Amino acid sequence: EGQLVESGGGLVQPGGSLRLSCAASGFTFRYYWMSWVRQAPGKGLEWVANIHEDGNEKHYVDSVKGRFTISRDNAKNSLYLQMDSLRPEDTAVYYCGRGKGRLDYWGQGTLVTVSS
Amino acid sequence: DIQMTQSPSSLSASVGDRVTITCRASQGIGNDLAWYQQKPGKVPKLLLYAASILQSGVPSRFSGSGSGTDFTLTVSSLQPEDVATYYCQNYNSAPPITFGQGTRLEIK
Numbered sequence: 769e770g771q772l773v774e775s776g777g778g779l780v781q782p783g784g785s786l787r788l789s790c791a792a793s794g795f796t797f798r799y800y801w802m803s804w805v806r807q808a809p810g811k812g813l814e815w816v817a818n819i820h821e822d823g824n825e826k827h828y829v830d831s832v833k834g835r836f837t838i839s840r841d842n843a844k845n846s847l848y849l850q851m852d853s854l855r856p857e858d859t860a861v862y863y864c865g866r867g868k869g870r871l872d873y874w875g876q877g878t879l880v881t882v883s884s
Numbered sequence: 885d886i887q888m889t890q891s892p893s894s895l896s897a898s899v900g901d902r903v904t905i906t907c908r909a910s911q912g913i914g915n916d917l918a919w920y921q922q923k924p925g926k927v928p929k930l931l932l933y934a935a936s937i938l939q940s941g942v943p944s945r946f947s948g949s950g951s952g953t954d955f956t957l958t959v960s961s962l963q964p965e966d967v968a969t970y971y972c973q974n975y976n977s978a979p980p981i982t983f984g985q986g987t988r989l990e991i992k
Contacts, residue, residue: 803981805928813920813928813971815981827979863927869975870918870933877927 770795770873772864777878784854784882790847790864790875798822798842801868804849806860807877814860817849818868832858854882886910886974890984896992903959905987907972912952916976919948919957922986923968931970932957959989967991 776788790802803818817828817838826838837850847864859882865871887910897903907917915935920928930939932948935955945960959966972984 812986813983
């Protein structure tokens with residue numbers, strides 16, 4: 769049974785940076801696309817980014833292009849999201865998920881709050 | 885970008901009722917559609933993918949249908965544990981992957 773555990777969330781000021789991590793276990797991480805999805809408080813789900821198995825293909829939602837960077841370390845079974853130039857509207861619970869489109873495993877989420 | 889529109893936004897039904905939620909794509913997506921269930925305070929859970937394939941472990945009272953632009957999620961006999969918000973998701977023309985706005989299902 770696969771498991772995903774996010775970490776790295778917290779309170780950050782507008783314009784600041786944060787790096788989220790997602791540790792994978794229970795499946796062969798290097799065989800799967802991985803994704804980040806976020807959910808603002810009381811709102812719906814929004815896909816943020818995804819990354820190919822080998823890390824060489826990445827896609828982002830327009831609102832984070834140029835500010836967020838998705839990456840992975842297959843040797844460490846880990847997925848990352850580097851978030852720079854953070855804005856209040858980036859406040860959300862960030863989930864990592866297994867898959868390119870449909871996501872069959874989700875982490876428990878990590879809360880990012882952007883506020884002064 | 886392909887927009888996903890769910891209806892209704894919320895509904896209330898009785899235990900044992902048959903419940904249907906619809907999802908419409910702004911352009912054809914074949915059958916590249918998934919449904920997720922998110923119970924209050926919990927993580928989203930994949931229910932169905934490819935419009936009609938039930939994810940392992942999901943009760944058979946859940947079913948999906950449709951292709952192209954119009955899709956439905958049906959709960960054949962509503963149970964108290966089905967109280968949740970349901971989201972459809974397009975993964976055809978990714979990127980971007982897009983979700984519907986959600987349908988909140990409550991027990992009457």
